[in-house]
Amino acid sequence: MEYGLDKRSNALKTFNTTFIIIWLLIACFPFIWTFWGSFKVRADFFSRADWWYAISAFNTLLETGGQFTSKAYSEAWTEGEFWKASRNTIIVTVFVVSISLFLGTLGAYALSRSTERYAFWILIAALIFRAMPHITLVSGYLFPFFELQIWGILPTTIVVLVAINQPFTLWLLYSFFKTVPKELDESALIDGCSYFQAFRYIIMPVMWPGVITAGLFSLMLAYNDFTVTALLLNQENHTMVPKIQSYLGTNQHEGNLMWAVSAVVSATAPLFMLVMFFQRQVISGLTTGAVKG
Amino acid sequence: MPNKTFFWFFLPTGLAMILFIGLPIISTGIQSFYAQHDQVVKEVKKCDPFGCTVSIVVDQEATSILRDEKPLGKFNGFGTYIDRNHLAIEQISDFWKETDTFGEFINQVTNLPFYKALLFTLTYCLFVTPNVLLLGFIIALSLNAISRKIRGPLIFGTILPMIVTPLVGSLVLFWMIDAEGIIGANLQLMMEDPYLSLKSSRTLTWITIIIYGIWHHSPFAFVVFYAALQTVPQEPVEAAIIDGASRYQRIRHIVLPHIYPVVTFVALISLMDNFRVFEPIIGFSAEGSAQSLSWLIYDNLVNEEVILFGSAAATSMMTIIGIAILLAPVLIRTWKEFRTAR
Numbered sequence: 001m002e003y004g005l006d007k008r009s010n011a012l013k014t015f016n017t018t019f020i021i022i023w024l025l026i027a028c029f030p031f032i033w034t035f036w037g038s039f040k041v042r043a044d045f046f047s048r049a050d051w052w053y054a055i056s057a058f059n060t061l062l063e064t065g066g067q068f069t070s071k072a073y074s075e076a077w078t079e080g081e082f083w084k085a086s087r088n089t090i091i092v093t094v095f096v097v098s099i100s101l102f103l104g105t106l107g108a109y110a111l112s113r114s115t116e117r118y119a120f121w122i123l124i125a126a127l128i129f130r131a132m133p134h135i136t137l138v139s140g141y142l143f144p145f146f147e148l149q150i151w152g153i154l155p156t157t158i159v160v161l162v163a164i165n166q167p168f169t170l171w172l173l174y175s176f177f178k179t180v181p182k183e184l185d186e187s188a189l190i191d192g193c194s195y196f197q198a199f200r201y202i203i204m205p206v207m208w209p210g211v212i213t214a215g216l217f218s219l220m221l222a223y224n225d226f227t228v229t230a231l232l233l234n235q236e237n238h239t240m241v242p243k244i245q246s247y248l249g250t251n252q253h254e255g256n257l258m259w260a261v262s263a264v265v266s267a268t269a270p271l272f273m274l275v276m277f278f279q280r281q282v283i284s285g286l287t288t289g290a291v292k293g
Numbered sequence: 294m295p296n297k298t299f300f301w302f303f304l305p306t307g308l309a310m311i312l313f314i315g316l317p318i319i320s321t322g323i324q325s326f327y328a329q330h331d332q333v334v335k336e337v338k339k340c341d342p343f344g345c346t347v348s349i350v351v352d353q354e355a356t357s358i359l360r361d362e363k364p365l366g367k368f369n370g371f372g373t374y375i376d377r378n379h380l381a382i383e384q385i386s387d388f389w390k391e392t393d394t395f396g397e398f399i400n401q402v403t404n405l406p407f408y409k410a411l412l413f414t415l416t417y418c419l420f421v422t423p424n425v426l427l428l429g430f431i432i433a434l435s436l437n438a439i440s441r442k443i444r445g446p447l448i449f450g451t452i453l454p455m456i457v458t459p460l461v462g463s464l465v466l467f468w469m470i471d472a473e474g475i476i477g478a479n480l481q482l483m484m485e486d487p488y489l490s491l492k493s494s495r496t497l498t499w500i501t502i503i504i505y506g507i508w509h510h511s512p513f514a515f516v517v518f519y520a521a522l523q524t525v526p527q528e529p530v531e532a533a534i535i536d537g538a539s540r541y542q543r544i545r546h547i548v549l550p551h552i553y554p555v556v557t558f559v560a561l562i563s564l565m566d567n568f569r570v571f572e573p574i575i576g577f578s579a580e581g582s583a584q585s586l587s588w589l590i591y592d593n594l595v596n597e598e599v600i601l602f603g604s605a606a607a608t609s610m611m612t613i614i615g616i617a618i619l620l621a622p623v624l625i626r627t628w629k630e631f632r633t634a635r
Contacts, residue, residue, distance in 0.1 A: 034465045051478035106302045110294060133568070135609070137321075139609045140318060140324070143365070223458075226572055275452070275456050279448065282452070
């Protein structure tokens with residue numbers, strides 16, 4: 001928004017810039033600090049004596065002989081079995097994203113092309129489902145899953161995450177499909193396509209931006225989930241986020257807290273890269289729901 | 294689209310939602326009426342040269358047989374809802390009779406686990422939601438005034454707190470604020486109080502978690518407001534400038550009315566998200582002084598000895614009722630709009 005007539009005073013400009021800088025510091029500094037600290041030993045990053053040790057690396061020098069050490073990373077990934085957690089996260093994320101996109105595009109396409117009243121009610125029901133706290137759903141799952149003996153394994157968690165993710169995916173893709181003109185698939189139908197063919201060959205090729213956005217959000221949900229994965233997976237199958245929590249709980253030896261720090265950095269870095277790459281899609285996804293509906 | 298085609302297109306996603314969102318809610322409802330079995334006890338007669346004593350011990354075998362037969366537990370009706378750990382009807386009426394002043398009564402009631410959690414959850418919602426709206430709006434306004442060329446990286450920096458999972462976000466902050474972290478240590482130096490720490494006081498813990506909530510949710514409000522600001526029409530703004538409206542007046546009378554629907558949307562979403570606050574309590578290891586409704590459910594579900602399905606389910610049902618109350622105005626409004634649109 002560039003106001004042609006709007007002349008800002010210098011004082012306002014300075015104030016504005018200062019405010020943005022302070023906010024960015026608040027938003028980003030914790031991550032930078034954790035990244036920095038993950039290359040130190042515990043006695044420095046969590047220093048009882050002097051917080052300046054985290055910068056001067058007093059104990060890191062004593063213990064390892066260098067300013068930086070990647071000991072926490074190597075230990076967490078091998079001894080702490082973080083490799084297994086990240087493998088599980090990759091499996092869960094890949095399956096959740098592909099399945100929920102498949103189900104979501106079909107359902108949202110049908111919703112956007114239906115003129116019946118039940119389509120409206122389905123969307124409202126999805127909104128209510130979206131509002132359910134995940135932990136209340138988990139308290140509903142646990143008992144039946146124990147009885148059916150499907151608790152603790154990855155496929156169960158994948159299906160649950162797909163289902164939890166559906167309401168949001170439906171709403172998002174619904175508003176994207178609404179922007180694709182109806183005439184496009186109607187002409188295909190007149191030419192003799194079935195609904196599925198029209199969907200597959202006419203609509204999907206123009207829907208990629210929407211699908212990528214919806215995929216990103218499914219990915220963030222699956223990647224970031226704690227409630228479902230912590231309670232529905234057994235120790236062996238834990239994904240990254242519950243694994244980080246388990247490093248906090250076990251204070252058997254000194255290294256564990258630093259494992260958590262390095263694990264946090266390892267888990268966050270790929271996510272940041274992804275968002276940096278797809279920033280435009282993330283923002284358009286967050287706003288389509290808001291501005292249009 | 295014909296109904297039949299709609300059915301086949303919608304079947305997979307509908308089935309997933311019914312099976313894994315609809316049924317669990319029903320399952321939670323059923324579980325909330327059951328409670329775990331009491332242990333079966335039996336009398337054991339022990340005789341020694343000095344006579345016989347009768348002692349009562351737990352009959353492990355009978356207990357496990359009972360548990361296998363009826364895994365859901367014994368039927369308890371609304372018993373779980375009104376017990377001490379939930380609505381605590383009995384305790385409250387006792388407090389009402391025993392306490393002299395109203396303040397004391399409130400004090401006693403908010404010490405009960407459910408009310409304690411409810412109080413924290415509501416306080417969190419009450420403080421976080423308006424501040425998120427305010428901070429998000431201010432950031433959107435001031436980023437909007439910055440040159441377009443450098444906006445991209447600035448937006449990326451701004452949304453970082455939102456894209457990390459709450460557990461990681463709260464851990465990252467906790468490691469700085471804790472007594473051994475950079476901010477905590479400096480606060481101790483500044484206040485000249487070597488024992489000052491996050492865990493030392495309930496108020497401090499609450500404030501920290503609320504600050505975390507604002508930090509984590511503001512970027513979402515920012516993104517939505519920022520997008521809405523791009524759609525504000527130029528002409529009325531320019532007309533207002535010519536008429537001599539101040540910057541504040543322009544925002545108050547032109548920008549705000551334009552983005553008003555979006556404000557209600559953000560308020561609703563962030564209220565819903567705040568109501569289920571849970572992960573920061575684990576991240577800040579604040580279980581001792583701050584418990585939310587979601588945390589109570591989690592605590593029941595990870596119970597060491599026997600998972601308290603009934604108790605967790607009762608709290609879940611009451612949380613769902615809370616969500617329904619929050620959602621009701623929106624649903625009523627949508628329904629009215631739908632009625633008039635027809």
